[in-house]
Amino acid sequence: MSDETLVSDGPAGPTGSDGPGDRERDAAAETAGAEGGDDLLALPALAGTAWTNARGQLVLYPERASYVAVVEALRAAGFVLCSDLCAVDYLQHPERQLPPGVEPERFEVVVNVTSITPPQRVRVRVQVPADEPRLPTLFEIYPGTEAMEREAYDMYGVVFDDHPDMTRILMPDDWEGHPLRKDYSVGRVPVQFKEAPGPR
Amino acid sequence: MSEATSPPEALQRDADRAHHDSAVLRLPEGIVFDPSDVDVEFGEDETMIINMGPQHPSTHGVLRIMMELEGETVLRSKPVIGYLHTGMEKTGEELTYVQGATNVTRMDYLSPLHNELVYALATEELLGIEIPPRATWIRMLMCELNRISSHVMWTATNGMDLASTSMMIYGFREREMILTFFEKTTGLRMNHDYIRPGGVAADLPDGWEDDVAVIIDTIPGRVDEYDELLTGQPIFRERCEGVGIISPELALALGATGPILRAAGVPFDLRQAMPYLYYDQVEFDVIAGTVGDTFDRYAVRLNEIRESCRIVAQILEKLPPGDYRSQDKKVTPPPRARIDESMEALIHHFKIFTRGFEVPAGEVYTAVESPRGELGCYLVSDGTNKPYRLHVRAPSFVNLQSLPALLRGGLIADAIAIISSVDPVMGEVDR
Numbered sequence: 001m002s003d004e005t006l007v008s009d010g011p012a013g014p015t016g017s018d019g020p021g022d023r024e025r026d027a028a029a030e031t032a033g034a035e036g037g038d039d040l041l042a043l044p045a046l047a048g049t050a051w052t053n054a055r056g057q058l059v060l061y062p063e064r065a066s067y068v069a070v071v072e073a074l075r076a077a078g079f080v081l082c083s084d085l086c087a088v089d090y091l092q093h094p095e096r097q098l099p100p101g102v103e104p105e106r107f108e109v110v111v112n113v114t115s116i117t118p119p120q121r122v123r124v125r126v127q128v129p130a131d132e133p134r135l136p137t138l139f140e141i142y143p144g145t146e147a148m149e150r151e152a153y154d155m156y157g158v159v160f161d162d163h164p165d166m167t168r169i170l171m172p173d174d175w176e177g178h179p180l181r182k183d184y185s186v187g188r189v190p191v192q193f194k195e196a197p198g199p200r
Numbered sequence: 201m202s203e204a205t206s207p208p209e210a211l212q213r214d215a216d217r218a219h220h221d222s223a224v225l226r227l228p229e230g231i232v233f234d235p236s237d238v239d240v241e242f243g244e245d246e247t248m249i250i251n252m253g254p255q256h257p258s259t260h261g262v263l264r265i266m267m268e269l270e271g272e273t274v275l276r277s278k279p280v281i282g283y284l285h286t287g288m289e290k291t292g293e294e295l296t297y298v299q300g301a302t303n304v305t306r307m308d309y310l311s312p313l314h315n316e317l318v319y320a321l322a323t324e325e326l327l328g329i330e331i332p333p334r335a336t337w338i339r340m341l342m343c344e345l346n347r348i349s350s351h352v353m354w355t356a357t358n359g360m361d362l363a364s365t366s367m368m369i370y371g372f373r374e375r376e377m378i379l380t381f382f383e384k385t386t387g388l389r390m391n392h393d394y395i396r397p398g399g400v401a402a403d404l405p406d407g408w409e410d411d412v413a414v415i416i417d418t419i420p421g422r423v424d425e426y427d428e429l430l431t432g433q434p435i436f437r438e439r440c441e442g443v444g445i446i447s448p449e450l451a452l453a454l455g456a457t458g459p460i461l462r463a464a465g466v467p468f469d470l471r472q473a474m475p476y477l478y479y480d481q482v483e484f485d486v487i488a489g490t491v492g493d494t495f496d497r498y499a500v501r502l503n504e505i506r507e508s509c510r511i512v513a514q515i516l517e518k519l520p521p522g523d524y525r526s527q528d529k530k531v532t533p534p535p536r537a538r539i540d541e542s543m544e545a546l547i548h549h550f551k552i553f554t555r556g557f558e559v560p561a562g563e564v565y566t567a568v569e570s571p572r573g574e575l576g577c578y579l580v581s582d583g584t585n586k587p588y589r590l591h592v593r594a595p596s597f598v599n600l601q602s603l604p605a606l607l608r609g610g611l612i613a614d615a616i617a618i619i620s621s622v623d624p625v626m627g628e629v630d631r
Binding site: 080168172 | 281282285287289290294325452453454455456457466468473474561562563564565567574576578580582588589591593597598600601602630631
C-alpha cells in the first residue's frame with residue numbers, strides 16, 4: 001500500500017467540481033478507480049457536491065436535498081449495484097473530518113455503490129440532523145435498499161420517506177428505542193455480590 | 201393493528217397504505233385473526249396468505265416467510281427476519297479491535313474465516329500496516345478451504361431439502377475433512393478467531409502440506425461423485441431446472457451478489473474484479489451461469505469448489521517462508537519466549553490483550569468475496585481502541601431480499617428448492 005492511499009479522509013475537498021491543484025495531483029496519484037472518480041465529478045448532478053478521496057475511493061457528501069439526484073446520477077453512470085446502506089450515529093464523535101461546507105449532524109447515512117465494469121466503488125455520506133431524522137428512500141433507484149433502509153430505521157430511527165414498508169426488520173415490532181444509537185445503553189446483567197443491593 | 205403502542209407517524213401511514221392497497225405483504229406481529237373472518241371458500245380472485253417458518257426445517261434456521269398463495273402458486277412473499285438478532289454490531293462497538301475478531305467470526309458460522317478476514321482488512325487499512333506475504337498467503341489458503349467447506353455444506357443441505365439424504369451425509373463427510381484441518385491449525389472447528397488484525401494467530405502446523413494435499417486430492421473426486429449423484433439425476437434436475445429464475449438486471453437491482461448474481465450471468469467476483477490479498481497472483485475462473493435458475497446456482501457452487509481446489513493447489517506451491525504476523529509492535533504481541541525474560545515484553549503483551557491498540561480516526565469500507573457474496577465491513581474509528589461503528593454488509597441479508605422475486609409465480613413445493621439455493625445463513629442475516 002503506498003503512502004498516498006493512506007491519507008485519511010484527506011485534506012478537505014473543494015465544494016465545487018473544479019478542485020484546486022493539490023487535490024487533482026493527489027487524485028492523479030491514486031489508482032485507476034480514483035481517476036474514474038474524476039470523470040464522475042464532471043457529472044452535472046454532482047456539481048457543487050463536496051467530495052474527498054479516502055484511500056482511493058471517491059466519497060461524496062451531498063446535501064439532503066440533492067441526495068437522491070446524486071445517487072440517481074451515479075446509477076446512470078454505471079453504478080448498478082448498491083452494495084451497502086447503513087447509518088452511523090456520531091453523537092460521541094462529532095469532531096470527525098468533513099470537507100468544508102458540510103455541516104456535521106448527529107446521524108449520517110452511508111451508501112456504497114459499486115460499478116461492475118469498470119470495477120469501482122463510490123461512497124455517499126449524507127448528514128441527517130437529529131431533530132428531523134428523515135431522508136428520501138432509494139427504493140425507486142435500487143430496490144435492494146429496501147431491507148437496508150429498514151435496518152437503518154430499526155437501529156437508528158432514521159425514517160426513509162416513501163419507503164414501501166418502513167417497519168422494524170430485526171427488532172420486534174413493539175420494541176422501544178433504536179438500539180444502535182449511541183445514547184441507547186448496552187444491556188447488562190448486573191453481577192450480584194453477597195448482600196450487595198441490586199441496581200433495581 | 202393493536203393500539204397498545206403508538207407507532208411513529210410514518211409507520212402508521214405505511215401500515216394504513218399497506219392495508220388499503222395491500223401493496224406490501226406484511227402483517228404486523230400484533231394482529232390476531234378471528235377464525236370467523238377466515239373464509240374457507242375461496243373465489244377465483246382470492247388468495248391465501250400463509251406463514252412458512254420460522255421453525256420450518258428447510259428454512260435453514262429461523263427464517264419466516266409470509267407467502268400469498270393462489271392455489272399452489274406463490275404470488276407475493278416477504279421474508280421476516282430478526283429471530284436470531286443478537287446485536288453483534290452493538291457488541292462490536294464494545295470490544296477492542298483485538299477482541300473484535302471473536303465477535304465477527306460468529307456472524308456467518310459457515311464461513312467464519314471470511315468474516316474475520318474482512319474485519320482484519322478493514323482494521324489494517326485504518327492502521328496502515330503491512331502484512332507479511334506468508335500471513336497473506338495463509339489467509340488466502342484458509343479462506344479458500346473455508347469456501348470449499350461452506351459450498352460442500354450447502355450441497356449437503358440442498359440435497360437434504362430436495363430429498364437426497366445420501367448427499368447430506370456425503371457433504372458433511374467432506375466438510376469434516378476441512379474442519380479437522382481447521383481444528384489442527386486454529387484450535388477450533390468453527391469461530392476460529394484465527395485471522396486477526398496484524399496477521400494470523402498462529403503459523404500452519406507441521407505437516408500441513410500433506411493435510412492440504414490430501415484435501416485437494418480428495419475433494420475434486422468427491423465433487424465428481426456429487427455430479428453423478430445429483431447433476432445427472434432426473435428428479436433433481438426436474439426440481440431445479442427453470443425454478444426460481446432471476447434476470448441479471450433484477451439481481452443487480454436487488455443487490456444480490458455471489459452465486460445468485462453469477463448464476464444469472466454476471467461474472468462479478470470480487471476476487472477477480474477488485475482483488476484483495478494475492479488473488480491477482482493466482483489463476484482461477486469465475487463461474488457464471490446463463491439461465492439464473494436454481495440449477496445454475498447449484499452448478500456455480502459445485503464448480504466453485506473445483507476452482508477453489510485449483511487456487512489451493514497454487515497456494516501450496518507459492519506459500520513462502522517468513523513471518524505469519526506483522527512485526528509492528530503496536531498490534532502484535534511479543535513472542536511467547538520473550539515474555540519469560542523481559543518485563544517490558546510482559547507488560548506489552550498484557551497491554552495488547554487488555555487495552556488493545558488505538559486505531560487512527562477515519563472510516564473505511566472493505567469487501568471480500570465470501571461463499572455467499574460480497575461481504576463488506578464499514579468501520580468507523582474515532583481514534584480509540586474500540587471501533588466507533590462496525591457495520592457488516594452481510595451477503596445473506598441482502599441476498600434474502602431477492603427471495604420474493606425468485607419465488608414469484610413458482611409452486612410452493614419449489615419454494616424449498618429456491619430458499620435453499622439462496623443459501624442464507626441466518627446468523628449472518630440477523631447478526
